[in-house]
Amino acid sequence: MNQFEVNFDGLVGPTHNYAGLSFGNVASQSNANAVSNPKEAAKQGLRKMKALSDLGMQQGVLAPQERPDVVTLRRLGFSGSDSEVLQKAAKQAPAVFMACCSASSMWTANAATVSPSADTADGKVHFTPANLTNKFHRSLEPTVTGNILKATFPDTKYFSHHLHLPDNEHYGDEGAANHTRLCTDYGHAGVELFVYGRYAFDGRQIAPKKYPARQTFEASEAIARLHGLSEDNVVYIQQNPDVIDQGVFHNDVISVGNQNVLFYHEQAFHQTDKVIDEIKTKFGDNPLHFICVNSADVSVDEAVKTYLFNTQIITLPNGEMSIIAPTECEESQAVSSYIQKVIAMDNPIKSVNYFDVKQSMKNGGGPACLRLRVAMTENELSAVNPNTLINDDQYTRLVAWVDKHYRDRLTLNDLQDVAFLNETRSALDELTQLLKLGSVYPFQQN
Ligand code: SUG
DSSP states (O other): OOEEEEEEEEOOOTTOOOOOOOTTOHHHHHTTTOOBOHHHHHHHHHHHHHHHHHTTOOEEEEOOOOSSOHHHHHHTTOOSSHHHHHHHHHHHOHHHHHHTTOOGGGOGGGTEEEEOGGGSTTSSEEEEEOOOTTSHHHHTSHHHHHHHHHHHSOOTTTEEEOOOOOSSGGGOOOGGGGEEEEOSSTTSOOEEEEEESBOSSOTTSOOOSSSOOOOBHHHHHHHHHHTTOOGGGEEEEEBOHHHHTTTOOSGGGTEEEETTEEEEETTSBTTHHHHHHHHHHHHTTSOOEEEEEOTTTSOHHHHHHHTTTSOEEEEOTTSOEEEEEEHHHHHOHHHHHHHHHHHHSSSSEEEEEEEOOHHHHTTTOOTTTTEEEEEEEHHHHHTSOGGGBOOHHHHHHHHHHHHHHOOSSBOHHHHHOHHHHHHHHHHHHHHHHHTTOOSOSHHHHO
16 A cells, blocks of 8 residues: 655745744744735745645645634733724734734644554554644644644544643643654654653753753653554654754754654754664664764754755655755755765765745744645545645645735734734635635634
């Protein structure tokens, strides 16, 4: 039976903007208040999806969330008509208002952690939406993310959906951005790597000093338990606290894996030798390629700027691997020549494809942030909501939908305008019909 790894990319929402909301994410902080272009952002994302589909990959799309988040603003005490809620919040609490306008659900690597059926005790694909507790604007995502995932993977015979972990920093969970799976073949049992930044229940352990560690060990352990993973197939890895303090806010900013390749920076992990030994032992006798990048070749700073590790490593239909990298990597002499060196080495990576995702990069989101990986068998793939899979027709429809509804310049005034809110709602309503998702947004459920 065929097995696939399907990338489900987040469609950029109509309110894409730069608000400097993510302390510890250097790009987000340094581009606060830059002018955004939601239309171009959505199209950059769609072009990447189409290009991967053209490479012969199975490619999916996940719907964005509704923003501004009026439900949350009301929960916070802003009252009256929708228009009054927006106006009052923007005037009285502009920072809170901006957080409730973020289109951050576009980074679907943070949507959930996914364990394929070959790894789980009941043989189903398991999904747990990430609670994203560390950032207020992101903590607003998990409920609707859960709705969207259920509408995308509806068949309970194959898919099991969990509630996100308790909404508390002790269980801070950032989803697949801190999770990598190594395997010989997508359909065979693999080794799931859970990377965390700190221990929540043991204050004696090391932790970063400057920036927050968003993921806790206890959250990673809970996900592995929920998904029914075996101890023999799981490796817990502490992220090096020093790199978190250098702006590596998720593990996918400093390491990426695919099948039998782990591509990582030498400073990525705490106690690297121990980690690598455990991975080797659990992976067994099959060949495994560790590509370790030294600081002398690419510094952590350069890796954070270019997102060398926020690349996707994909396996093409011919079995060769390709790196999907942002154009920032191509523009850096050190990084582009390093990628060429990797391609020339003895490992499965044979090519690189560069993509312009600058609208996302300015908020600290590279190609890998924009996708949620779901490894599936042929039967599981045929149980996915087919309208969420990208083909030429669906791509054309989505581009037309973006052209019809998105602005190419977004201002604070737009976000406060109830006419824009209603415009956004009718756009999303149309999208749920296009993707046949049913009612996933609060405004559709009243
Ligand atoms: O959570 N940026 C996101 C970027 C997420 C990147 N994802 C992965 N590495 N997988 C974040 O920090 C910034 C929004 C703003 O500042 O307007 C933001 O949420």
